[in-house]
Amino acid sequence: MRLFSYLSSFINAWRDYPAEQNTVLGNRYTVQQRIGEGSYGIIYKCRDQQSGNVVAVKQSRPSKGDYAKELLNREAAILRSLQHPQIPAYRDFFTDNRHTYLVMSYMNGDTLEDLIFEQDMKYGEVECIEITLQLLKLVRYIHDQGYVHLDLRIPNVLFKDGRIQLIDFGLARRIGEPPPLQAPVRKKFKADSSASSVQYKDSKESEDLRDIGHFMLFMLYSTYEPDHNNRGATVERSWQEELHLSIELQNMIRRLMQLSEPYSSSLQFMHELQSLANARDYPSDKKGSL
Incomplete structure (x- = not known):
């Protein structure tokens, strides 16, 4: 069985060998x-x-x-x-x-990871709200066309010339569409094998919103400063405890992550986030930039 797995992996790697530079497709x-x-x-x-x-x-x-x-x-x-x-x-x-x-x-640009870890960018609540509203406009466009992206991860959101670009629609589906048929699985694999199945998200707006919640937290953690006085602490703290967020934004992220009543649609979340931005009346010199 081990020899079979090795040969199978070798053959697949050979078949998937990428095209070399200057190859004409x-x-x-x-x-x-x-x-x-x-x-x-x-x-x-x-x-x-x-x-x-x-x-x-x-x-x-x-x-x-x-x-x-x-x-x-x-x-x-x-x-x-x-x-x-x-x-x-x-x-x-x-x-x-x-x-x-x-x-x-072709689209290129910086990811949020590039901006934070290579360019030392920091994103507080002001910047987080501004950028999330930009991302939401794109997501709202996709939802209005009847699709969900289902892969709103850090590598798929690019920052270029003050605008956000959204790439990789490989997992996208129509709203309400069932997952694609999964590739057949060899019965010889053990029941606990990690290769036995592929997990798919439901084709719901709430799945894109959950990804946006993770995206926002990644952004907000750029300003996180560990408490060096608690080096010996063994209890892991939640993001609600580690990040100093307003109660309004904290409640929004909880709803995005489905830790409390989830949003019924991306439009509902956009209205709430825009209302929060307007209510804060942030000075223009504190506005974040991409």
Whole structure:
């Protein structure tokens, strides 16, 4: 069994070996560099030989077979229906050497992690509210089109020239749509094997809101200063205890995280957050920037 697993892993790694620099995909897109990898896809920064533009090309992972191709087809269909300057635009879809590719407009920028740990940015309540409202406008657009993103993690929210960009719609689905059929699992795997299943979120706005709650906490922790007087303490404190937040913002995050009555929609949360921003009447010189 161990030899089988080793050989299987080796073969999959060989099949998923990324395209090298200067490889031409579909007789059109020249690979400049690999910029990302996921469970079901590999993403390249490429030069479009016809237009001269830089584009992002996502390849379905060969080792995942038809299942990865199905997910890429789904993502292509969603991007076709979304037309927003802060979301990747659909450009092309093709098959080359039995591999399937989705071509999108290329977007780059800094992640929140880059800004905090490399540029030493700090985000208090003022900045957190301002940035979250920007993100919410994008999320509201997606929800208005009938979709949920379902992957609003730090790497998928980019900061560029004072604007937020939202990328990677690989897990997005229509609101209320059931999860895609899971790839078949080998019965020989043990019942407790971590490879036995894939967990999917429900296609609800509340799942995107929960991700936004995590996003806000990550931002707010940039100002956290540990209490060095409690080095010997063994009890782990909650974010409510560690972060000095207003009761209004704390209650909002609790609702986002579904620790208390959740929001009925992203629109409801946006109205409450905007009302909080207006009520605070923050001085303009204290406004945060991206």
